Amino acid sequence: MISVSLQKSSRLFVAVVLFAFRKNPLTVGFMAEPSFRRLSTMATIVQRGKKFAVVYDYTTAAGEKKQKWESGLSKEQAKERKAEIEYLQQSQQFVTPTGKTVEDFMGEWVPVQARLKKWSYQTYTGNLSLIRNHILPHLGSKPIQKVCRRDIDLLYDKLSRTPKGAFKNGVRVIPEEQYKGLSPDKYLSTTTIKEVHDILKPFFRKAVEYKLIRENPVPTEGPKKRDDFERTIWDEELMADALVKLESQPLLHLAIHCAFVGSLRNGEDMAITLDCIDLVRGRIYVGKTLQRVRKSALEAIVSDTLLRVFPTVMEGKKSCLILKAPKTKKSKRFIFLTEPLKEEIVKRIEQIQADKERLGDKYNDYGLLFCLENGNPIEPKLIQSWFNDWQLEQGLSYPKLEFHGVRHSAATYKLELSDGDYKSVQGDTGHAKADTLLNIYAHTQDKRRQELSKKFEQDFYNRQTSSPVIANNEQLFSFLLEKAQSDPNLQAELFDLIKENPDLQRMALNAMITMKKSS
Template sequence: MSYILKSVHKLLSCAFGCAEKWELIASNPFKKVTPPKHEYAKKEIWTSEMISRALEVCEDPKISLAIQLSFACSLRIGEVLGLQWKNVFISDEDIEKDNAHIVVEQQLQRLSKKGIDELNVQDILYTFPSATDNESNTTVLVLRKPKTQSSIRTIWLPNTLVQYLREWKEQQNEYKEFFRDEYHDYDMVLCFEDGRPVEHNIIRKGLAKVSEKAGLPPVVFHSLRHSSTTYKLKLNHGDIKATQGDTGHAQADMVTDLYSHILDEDRKINAQKFDESFYQNNGEDNVKRKKDSIDVDKLVASLKDNPDLLDKLLDALK
C-alpha cells in the first residue's frame, strides 16, 4: 500500500507542478506532503554460484533456457515466456558486430475472459486458441503489451547464451520437421516440442524440481530477476542506469531501494581504497614525493651510456 501511495503522490505532484508552471494554480500543494516510505520485503535469492549449480543439474532444456534468460537478461517470467524469435537477433552478422540482442515488447499471460470483456482490455496483441474444446473454459492465454513503456527495451546477450539459443532454435526446427502439420508455429522461443507455448506453472514446477535436485534453497522464479540485478550491480560497480536499462524498472529508485545493500558493499570498498590511498600513504604530499623521487640506478645507467649528458650535468652543477 505504501508503494501505491508513493506512486500516486509522485504522479499528482508532477501534474500539479505543471499546473503551477502554467500559472493555473498559485502553488503545488504536494510539495508540502511527505509520501510514505515503502519498505521492500527481503527476498530469498540464489547467488551466481547457486544458479550455476542449478544449470548443471537441470535436465529440461526449457527450464534451463528460462533460468538463463531471467538471470542474464533480467526478465520477468511473463517476458521470458512471451519472447518470440522475431525479437531475437543472433545471426552471424549480429555476433560478428557484437550486437546479439533481444527486444522485449510483450509478455505471456493467462487472463479471465470475463475480465477482458468487462475491463475492455486494449493491449492484447494475440490470443492463443484453446488447447481443448471445452467451452466452459473461463480463461484465455494471450500475448499482451507490458504494463509500462520502460518495460519495452533492448537487452544485449552474453555470447554463451547466444550459442545456447542458436542450438535451441536448431532443435526446434527438427521438431517442426517431425510434427509437420501438427506443429503449432507461434514463433515462440520457449515452447513444447509441438510448438505450444509454455505457461507459468510449468516453469514454476520445473524450478522447484531443479532446486530440490541441486540441494538449493527454494525460491520463486521472480527471485532470479533479483539475482540478476544483484549480480549486474556488482559487475558494473553500482551503475544504476545501466542496470535499470536491463531490468525495465520504471523508476531508478526501484533499483536503489531494492538493492541498496549491494551499493553499500561498493561504498565499503571505496572506504578501503581511500584508506590505502590517503591515510596509509600520508596523503597527497607522499604521492607527490613518490612521483618526484629519482631512481638513482636508472640515472647512473643513463649517464654511463651518454657521456655528453654527464658533462652537461656537471656544467649545470657548477
Template sequence: MHVYKKPSGLWAYKIDIGKNPRTGKRQQKEKGGFKRAKDARIAGEEALRLYRNKGFARPEAVTFGDFAQEWLKSYATTAKVSSVRIRKHQLGHLNRYFEKIPVQKIYKKQYQDALLSLAKTLAPNTISGIHATAKMIFRRAIEYELIYSDPTEFATVPRPKRKIVDPDENVPAYLEKSQLLDFLETAKEKGIMPDYPLFTLLAYTGLRIGEALALTWEDIDFKQHVVKVSKTLYNPTNNAEKYELLPPKTETSVRIVTMPGHLEKVLAEFNFQSSKFRLEYKEMWYYPKDSKLGFVFTAPAHPGHPLTQRLVQTRIDRIQRLMNTPVSLHIHPHIFRHTHASLLAEAGVDLVQIMKRLGHADDTITRQIYLHITKTLATETAEKFDELLNKA
C-alpha cells in the same frame, strides 16, 4: 412525465431521460400499447424510477455484496484477466465486513475500523490493494446516486512504524555464483530442451518467468543484442493451448534488456535448432497472433505452444536432483531473478541500474539483496585494507 392517448385509442407515456452527453440535446423515452391511462402512468412512473436509480428497483435495499458484484462484472469488460482475479480476491476481504449491509448504511468509521481489523493479519501493501478496490466500488455507487458520501474518503491504510533496516535480515533466497554455474552446467549436459537456453536467459537477464515464456523470436534482436520485454504469459490452468498474453506487471516492466555475449550465443544456437523443428512440423506448428517466427520456449507435447510454468518447475526439480553439489535451497524460476540482482550488485552495478534492468519502479526484495551484497563487499574491502596496512 407525459401520458397521452394515441390515434389507435391506446395510451402511452413519455419520460425525460436527461441530455445526450455528445449533443447536449434533450432525450426522451416513449412507450405505448396501454389500454388505460392509469396503466400507462404506472408503467411510466416505474420506468422513471428505474432510470433515476440506474436499474436498481429499490436502491435502499441494494447490499454492498450485490452492488460490488455488478461493479466487478463491469470492471471485467476492460481489465486484464489477472487484474480481475486480484480484484475478486480483494473483494472477498471486503465482503467479510460489508456483504449483507446496504450500501447506504456503510459509514466512514465502519470502513476505517475494517481497515484496522485487516491490518492485524495482512501486510500494508495488501490492504492498500483492498482499499483501492473499495474506492472504485463506492465511487461507482456515487455515480449511480445510491450514496452521496464516500466512506473511503479520508480513510488511512494502517502502516507499521519504520524500523532500522538490517541488511542481513530476511534476505530473499538466491544462488551463489558457484551454485548457479553448477545448475547451468547440469542443465547443459543433462537437461531436456529447452532447459539450458531458458535457464541461461533467466539467469543472464533477470526476466520474470511469465515474461520469458511470452517471448517470441521477434523479441530477440541479435543485431541490436537485446531482448524486448513487452508482454507476459498468463496461464493459471497450466494448459499449453489455453493461455493469454497480457501487458507486463507494471509500466516499468516494459523494457529492453541488453544480452550478454554468452547468452546471445546460446540463443542463436537454440534458434537454429528451433527453426529445424518449425520446418519439420510445417503447418502443424502453432504460431501466436502477430508472430511469424513463433514462441521462443515451446511445449514438447504441443508444437509451437508456450511452455507452462508447471513444466518449467518440473524441469528445475529434475536438474536440481542431478547437480554435482546438492543445494539446500528450493530452486524455483524466480530465484534466478534474485540471483541476477545479487550478481549485478557484486559486480558493482548501482541499485538504480539493477532495478531498471529488472523492470522495477521500486522493489523491497531487490533492495534487501543489494544491501546484503554491498555489506559483504564492504567487509571484504575493509579486510583487504587491513591486510595492506599491516602485512609488514
C-alpha cells in the same frame, strides 16, 4: 396536559438540536428558525405492540414516491431516529433507503471502474479474484447501507487469520476449523489485505457519490504491508553452479539463463518470439509478455496492447493465455546476449525446427522460443513448477528461489558489477523508475558482508597498540633499539626489517617514544 405536552415537545426539540450539533455545530442557529417546526410532519412514530416504528415518505432516484417503515425500535430509539431523519431531509443529506447489497453494487461498479481507470487485463483478473475470494464471502450479502467501520475492521482481522487458498472462485475449499495452528507464511499476506483495502476504498467512495450511503466506512489508511522481509537471491557463484547442474534439462536451463542475462520477468521470458531475436547483433527485443487472464477481462476491457489470444486447451476453462505489449515504455527494451547464451539459443531454434518437421500440421506455430513440443505456449506458472521440482531434487544445496528471484539476483549482481550504475542496470530491467530498482534490489549479500567484516577486522585491529601481543613486541623493539646504539650491524638489520613495513615502523616509533619518556 398542556404542561406534559410542552415537556415532551421540549425534549424532542433538544434531541433534534443535539443531533444537528453532533453532525454540524454551525447548523444549530439555522435549526432554531421557524421553518424547523415543519420537520415534525416529515416522520411519524407509530406504536406496534411494545415496540415502535418510524414511518416516513421518500422519493426514489426514479422519482417514485414511497413509504418506509423502520420497525423494532424502543420509544427513545424511535424518537432519536425520527429526529435524525428529519434533520437529514432538511439538510439534504438524506440517503434514499435501498435494499442493494455489497454484491449488487459491486457488480455495477467493477466494469465501470475497470474502464474509467483503464485496468489492464491482469489487474482486472487479479481484482476480480480478490473480490470473489476475500470480499464477497464476508460482506457480499450485507446491505450496503448497513456496512460500518467496524465491519471493515473485522474483515481485515478475519483475513489476517485466513489461510491462503481458503476460497476458490468464491467457494470455501478449506474448512474454517482448519484455520488455526498454521505457520505464519500459510496465512494471507499483509500485501493481499492491503490490496483488498485498495479495492474497498474507491468502491465505497463511489457509493457515497451515488448517494447510496452517507459516508465511506473504509479508513483512509489501510493495513500496513510488512517491509521487514528479505527477498531471496542467489549470488553469481550459486547461479553459475545451478546452470551447470541444469544442463540435463535444456528448456529450463535456457529459460533461467535468459532470465539471468536479460533480467527478465517470467512473463517476458516466456513471451520471446523468434522474430525478436537478432543473433547478428547479439540482442533480443523485449516487447511482449505472456499472461493468463480471465476471459471476462477480455470482454470488459478494450485495449490496444492485446497481441494474441491463445486457444483454450481445456473446454469450459474461464481463463486463457494471452500475448500482450507491456504497459510502460521503459518495459520495452533490448537485452544483449552473451556468447554462451547465443549458442544455446541457436540449439533451441534447431530443436524447434526439428519438432516442426516431425509433427507437421500438428505443430502449432506461434513463433515462440519457449514452447511445448507441439508449439503451444508455456505458461509462466508451469516454468515455475519445473523450477520448483528441480530445486526439490537438489535438496538443501540452494536457498528456495522463485523464478522471479532470478531477475532479482541478476539485477543485484549487475548493480555490484557496475559499482552502482543504476541507470545502465535500469535499461536491462525495464523499471519505469530507478527508485524502484534501488529499493527492491539493493541487497547486501552475506558473502559481501563477511568480506567487509574481514577487511574491518584486518584494518581496525592492526591499528590498535594496546593489546598484550603488541605491547610485548614494543618492549622487544625497545631492547633491540638499545642494543643497536652500540652495534652498527644490528642497526642495519633493523632498518632493512622496518623500511617496507608500515606496521613495524609504527611499532618502532612507539618504542622510541617510550624509551625517551623513561630516560
